[in-house]
Amino acid sequence: MKFLYLSVFFLAFHIITWGNNPKETQFVAEPFSFEAKGSLKLEGTLILPENFTESTKVAILVAPPMAMDKDYGGMFVSLAERLGKHGIATFRFNNRAFTDTTLEAASEKITMYDHADDLHNAINAIKKDKRFANNPIGLIGHSEGGCCSIIETSRNKEIDFLVTLSTCGIDGADFCYCQNTLYFSYPNNFPSIARNNIVRDIYERSQIVKKFNNITEIEAALRRQINESAARAGVEYTEAQVAKFLKEWTIPRTIAFVKYNPEIYLSKITCPVLATHGTTDGMVEWKTHLDGIEKAFMKIGKSNYKIMTFQDTDHSYQYAPTTVPFFISMRNPNANKPVFIEKNWDQIADWLINNYSDAPAL
Secondary structure, three states: OOOOOOOOOOOOOEEEOOOOOOOOOOEEEEEEEEEEHHHEEEEEEEEEEOOOOOOOOEEEEEOOOOOOOOOHHHHHHHHHHHHHHOOOEEEEEOOHHHHOOOOOOOOOOOOHHHHHHHHHHHHHHHHHOHHHOOOOEEEEEEOHHHHHHHHHHHHOOOOOEEEEEOOOOOOHHHHHHHHHHOHHHOHHHOOHHHHHHHHHHHHHHHHHHHHOOOHHHHHHHHHHHHHHHHHHHOOOOOHHHHHHHHHHHOOHHHHHHHHOOHHHHHOOOOOOEEEEEEOOOOOOOHHHHHHHHHHHHHHOOOOOEEEEEEOOEOOOOEEOOOOOOHHHHOOOHHHHOOOEOHHHHHHHHHHHHOOOOOOOOO
16 A cells, blocks of 8 residues: 655754745744654754744644655645745654664554654644743644644644645545555556456455454454455465565554544544645545545534635645546656645645634735
């Protein structure tokens, strides 16, 4: 299972100036670190507006729990600096999967719950800094990082706001099925019989992971399903092939995601929430997931939330006039030169500046 996923460490204050627009401001960037579980030091960068006061909002930027540095392919640099222009402070950090050198690169042992725990420590560290003792602090999470942010916000009432960017709004097993069968929904990619078998296997295996809690039970049920699948297809898998299938579905991060039910956590969030999504996202279909988030809020009668869509915006918040499936867009040769849509960041800033309201843009 694959989920979409340059590090600059400032050794001294670095002043950045934003043009001559009177609404734009200067900010400083400085290093900041905190101690996470297991005494692991996670390092990052604070962006502090020049006009920083105790009412300045502080947003922690949250990437998925895979090995990502604080700049997140440039996306978090763009977001942090644009928010800084609007007078909003941010903190972004090298996450646990990136920092912990004892982890195997492809093991994906860090789950969304581990990452949520690290967010808790990050919030506490910022609050212990006297400069931020009284500031509103919130989370801005992208993709699976949004799931981590939702989990932490549901259990931490000291969080003042939450922004999700292209985040899962449906049952994890359903999302897993939809995303992993997308490639096979294109008729020219596979013969129909093979396609149907693969799609069925993905559904059955995701449901097994969702159903069982004990890893031994999951592996036993998966092994039975794999043998049954081989019998249906008239093939015989080697033990090495079976082990490969088992490994794909028993990665800790995968298990956590498949079992994730956003409604459980969304129903416990009391702070204001902004849920955003690009309308040409080829990885996480915008309407399905925003509808899922809104339905969870409507079910509990929550009113302090806003749903926001960004036109011609893909999963990485870059310009995309049409929806391109992720298995094609990830091969894009321009992917190494991302250009992010700053007007989207401006709309997020407007929501934060106007105290989480529907006030018009600045």
